[in-house]
Each structure stands twice: as C-alpha cells, then as structure tokens.
Amino acid sequence: MKKVSLSSPIEDKIAWAEEAFRRYGGRLLNDTGVAGLLARLGRCIEASRKEMANARIDRLCAQCERHEGGSCCGAGLEKKMDSWLLLINLLLGVELPERAYDSKSCFFLTPEGCLLKARHVICVNYLCRKIIDQVDPEKITLLREREGEELGTLFLLQESVKRALADQVPGSAPEPQTGDC
DSSP states (O other): OOOOOTTSOHHHHHHHHHHHHHHHHHHHHHOHHHHHHHHHHHHHHHHHHHHHHHTTHHHHHHHHHHHSSOOSOBTTGGGGOOHHHHHHHHHTTOOOOSSOSOTTBOTTEETTEEOOSSOOHHHHHOOOHHHHHHSOHHHHHHHHHHHHHHHHHHHHHHHHHHHHTTTTSTTOSOOOOOSOO
16 A cells, blocks of 8 residues: 555545555454444534534534635645545545545535544634634533544544554554653
C-alpha cells in the first residue's frame, strides 16, 4: 500500500482507505474490540446529531449554506481528514466520493450535509458566533457532552484499528506518548 500523510491530496487518502478496507475490512469488522467500538461510535454519533437537531443548529447551518454565501464547511477543510478517519467511515458503511459535489465547499459536503459519519474534531466541535448567540446555552452544553462522548469513542476506535493493523500496515502502531501535551 502506498504510504500517505496528512499533507497528501484527499484523493490519495481516499485511495489508501479504500485499499485498506479491501484488504483488512473483514478482519477489522470481525475484531470484537473494533466492532464494539464501531457500534458505540454509531450510537454516539446518533446522540450528538440528535442534540444538534434539538438545538436547531443543523437548520441554522443549512440556512447559512443556502442563503448566506456558505457555511463553515469550506473548500480545503477535507485536508484535515486523515486516511484512518476515512477508513473508519468505510467501516461504518459510508461510500466515499470520487470528487467534490461543489468545489467551493469541503470535499465531503453534499446538499444533504456532510456524508461522513465519523468526522474530524473541528467538524464536530466548531460553532460559529451566530449559533452561539442564537442557541440556548443549556442546549449547547448538552450538545458538547454528546460531542465529547463521540470524539472520545472515535479516538479509542482509531487507536484500536491502528493496533489491529500494526503487523500489516507500516506506521500504523500508535506512537508512544511522551511529555505533558
């Protein structure tokens, strides 16, 4: 498999994820630890998106995209995505696109919203000033709690996938952590 980095073009990251899925997807889906975390992540994603809908944030974002010249999901945001995140999306049943729907937006943004289930922390966590000013702070607090659960589970899943493939994919073993940050 061709090695890719965070600075690789999104098409290369997608190709890597698809090749990894073809080679190792069955193994990963049959790994009880990975499968359990995939199921848990699915529940966490559903819970955080439900809170987003309850707070009407999804509608505010869609309105901004349609009527105010674009959303926060601008072109180039896909550069933040790494190939592991894309592999996780494939494991979650997402079909990755061959090209962007709109060259002025993120590669993964469609008219129906983001097609990724597992998203980058920026995509999950960012709220613009307009939303913060218009949405009840208690609803934002509930959303933040659900997002924290989603992102924590995504981190555990990504590390579990890397460990499961450590003997197959060079550079996939999690790096040992040093220092305070």
